Amino acid sequence: GLTSISITYNGSSAPPTQAGSYAVVASLSNSNYTAPDATGTLTILPKTITVRAEAKTKNYGDTDPLLTFTISTAPASGDYFTGSLSRVPGENPGTYAIVQGSLSLGNNYILNYQPANLSITGGMLNFAALTGKTYGDADFRPPVSSSNSNIAIDLSSDNPAIATIVNGQVHILAAGTVNITASQAGAGSISRQLNIAKAGITVTANNQSRLYGAADPVFTVVYSGFVNGDDVSKLNTAATAVTTASLSSPAGHYPIVPAGASSANYNFNYISGILTIVALNNTDVISLSINPGTLSPAFNAQNHNYTASVDNSIDRVLISINLSDVNAVALINGSPSRGVSLNPGNNTIVVEVTAQDGKTKNSYILNVYRGMSEGSITATNILTPNNDGKNDRWVIQDIELYPNNNVKVFDRAGRIVYTKHGYNNEWDGALNGTGEPLTEGTYYYIVDLGTGKSPFKGFITIIRNR
Known part of the structure; x- marks a missing residue:
């Protein structure tokens, strides 16, 4: 038999298992035969496996997910992948290619690599509508959130005179309308309108009083409801107060009406006071x-x-x-x-x-x-001029009421012993013009009151030393 034929592969009798080219030599070792060595080349081709990278997503700031892949066919038993996929560097939101990196099955395989992408997202930004506020309200955190908690949400105001952002909260500075914008890298921005109403102030006129006929006092008012440390100096126009009463208005109660205040940040509610005009106690x-x-x-x-x-x-x-x-x-x-x-x-x-x-x-x-009627006027008929306080003067009733009177006194012989125009009860029985006392006796008088009416007549008796 030919069992004495030996084959080597690159000089080794072990059949090759790795991809590559091998010199094959077949040699006959038999005592009965001789033959030259037969040579050739054995080529083991690498196995092609398709490697498909799997697309990945992560939020900004998160660690990269494990980069995985699928393969079209399994490698030979005992063969394992080494290395790993990698991606194009970068951490900002965006799309980054997942590359083969160091992934390998060795020289026995050809990897048909099909790339994918890693998407870094900023998250989903949510910003609910803003509830209206009132000037003076406390700072508040707007209702904004994101699915990515790793990226800061920036807030801004388009009118810092109305509201600003302080430590992530909206700080109200004035009444008006302002847009608050929430921004997050990779998630874009959302704006919401904030309406800030004016605060309410109550203006109350102080009660006042004055005397009738006096000038009005200075009318004053008090304010309640200021916020943010404001006072009247913060108003565009301070309130004034007037009354319906005039200088000649009689005693009573009259309204003191406040009005006229103005402010960009306040609405005004006015409460009238009372002016009390006090009746004088003057009886002069x-x-x-x-x-x-x-x-x-x-x-x-x-x-x-x-x-x-x-x-x-x-x-x-x-x-x-x-x-x-x-x-x-x-x-x-x-x-x-x-x-x-x-x-x-x-x-x-x-x-x-x-x-x-x-x-x-x-x-x-x-x-x-x-005075008595002229017909009723009488004169005393006794004169006792002894300075005893009784009948010392001749008295004609009411004579002082007739300053134009004429009085004449006659003795028994018809001679005038006393006469006076404007007599006023001063005769003491003396002779007219001499001051000599008249003798005792009875005398006759005629009194003309000067009224144009007939004079009246009578007798007067002078008595001395009694």
């Missing part, structure tokens, strides 16, 4: 007079008692009074009428002044004497 009398007639003493507001006399022809007098407060009320004997009827003799007239307040009162007493 500037002047008081009687007509006809003259008050005695002359009017002085500190003196509350006066006298006056009129003749019998005057049956009614007019009281004139001038008050310091025109709203005080003066009543004459309880009546607003200024005219007062007189009876012959003594008449008491009460002038009562009541102040605006209705409580304070002041009164004056006028004792007015109305």
Whole structure:
């Protein structure tokens, strides 16, 4: 047989298993035969395996996922992949090629590598609509989130005069409208409108009071509701207050109405105050007079008692009074009428002044004497001028009420012993012009009151040393 033939592969009798080219030599070793060696080449081709990289995704900031692959057919038993796939470097959101890297099955295989990509995403950004706020509200964190917690979300304001971002929160600076934008690398940006309403302030007018006829006080207001440390200096225009009352408005209550405040950050609610006009307690009398007639003493507001006399022809007098407060009320004997009827003799007239307040009162007493009728006027018929205080002067009733009177006294012989124009009860029984005492006796007199009416006559007896 030919069992003595030996074959070597690159000089080795072991058949090759690895891909490559081998020199094959076949040799005959037989004592009966001789033959030259036969030579040839054995080529073992590498096995082709398709390697398909699997696409991968990760969020920005995450570690790379394991790069995996699939193969079209399994390698020979005992053969294993070495190395690994790799990717193009980079960490920003984007797409990066997954390359074969160091992945290998050795020289026995040809890898038909089919690449894939690693996608780095920024995550899914969510930004809910913003609820309206009011000037003065506390800082707040807007409702923004992302599926990728590894990438910071940046917030910004398009109007820093209205709102700014402080430590990831919206800080309100003024009323108005502002857009807040949330941005995240790889996820884009979303803007939401924030409406900031004005805060409410209550403006209350302070209650005030003044006396009737006085100028209004300075009306003031108080504010409640300021926020953010604001005060009235932060308003564009401060509130003012006015009243419907005028200088001549009577005592009572009148509204003090605030208005006129303006601000970019506040709405205003106004509450009126009350101006109380207080009735004066003034009962002062500037002047008081009687007509006809003259008050005695002359009017002085500190003196509350006066006298006056009129003749019998005057049956009614007019009281004139001038008050310091025109709203005080003066009543004459309880009546607003200024005219007062007189009876012959003594008449008491009460002038009562009541102040605006209705409580304070002041009164004056006028004792007015109305003379007797001319036909009733009498004269004393005895004169005893001895300075004992009784009948020392000849008295004619009410003569002072007739200043134009003429008095004449005659002796028994018809001679005038005394005459006087404007007699005022001063005769003491002396001879006219000499001062010599007349002798005791009875004398005759004629009194003309100067009224145009007939004079009246009578007798006067002078008695001495009694």
